[in-house]
Amino acid sequence: MKALLPALSFILMLGLAGQAGAHEVHVQVSPTQAALIQLSYADGQPFAFEAYELYPGAAELPAQVGRTDAQGRVVFLPGGTADWRLKAYAADGHGTDQRLEVALPEQPAAAPEAAPAQGLDRFSRLLLGLSLILGGFGLYQFFTCKKRKSSP
Structure with missing residues (x-):
């Protein structure tokens, strides 16, 4: 049962990762009249x-x-x-x-092309977050397995 707890925690965090997109706010600045x-x-x-x-x-x-x-x-x-x-x-x-x-205005001025948004896109952030979760889970397993093998 002890070994099952980290796996269940991981699955729960993975399921909640999709909710993180609901907190996004996109900003676009366009020069205009x-x-x-x-x-x-x-x-x-x-x-x-x-x-x-x-x-x-x-x-x-x-x-x-x-x-x-x-x-x-x-x-x-x-x-x-x-x-x-x-x-x-x-x-x-x-x-x-x-x-x-x-x-x-008589004729609207041609708006310059909007600059691309800075930072990572949504897929890249999701991939980064999952990588951090997997990496943390791996480190946790590495250190807990190492302690179990070294203890008499």
Whole structure:
């Protein structure tokens, strides 16, 4: 039974290895043309970290929601829509609800090819993880077998 425990542990870890992919987050940066909206209070202070909603045309649901950055900016990709509605509001009652006209570029610039993601792909990471598990299991077996043979 003692010899069966490491094998069962190994099989359990091997079965759980597939769950590790659920925690992946992929990031891709693509340079493109974005619209920038700058919000500030009447005294010139930035409308920083306040909530906003951005609606394309006469849409009922916002295309983008979030908070302004530290300088009171909202950045978004207008796509093919020139008419937008911005609703920005603070907890103290300050805010705005207005229509915006976003100038669309005549011809979109050709985006440079995105750089390949750094690091290992998923299969390589899975193979590396399994190799580490097998290597650890092998080292464990090597040292436990060596102790069993040397003890009288």
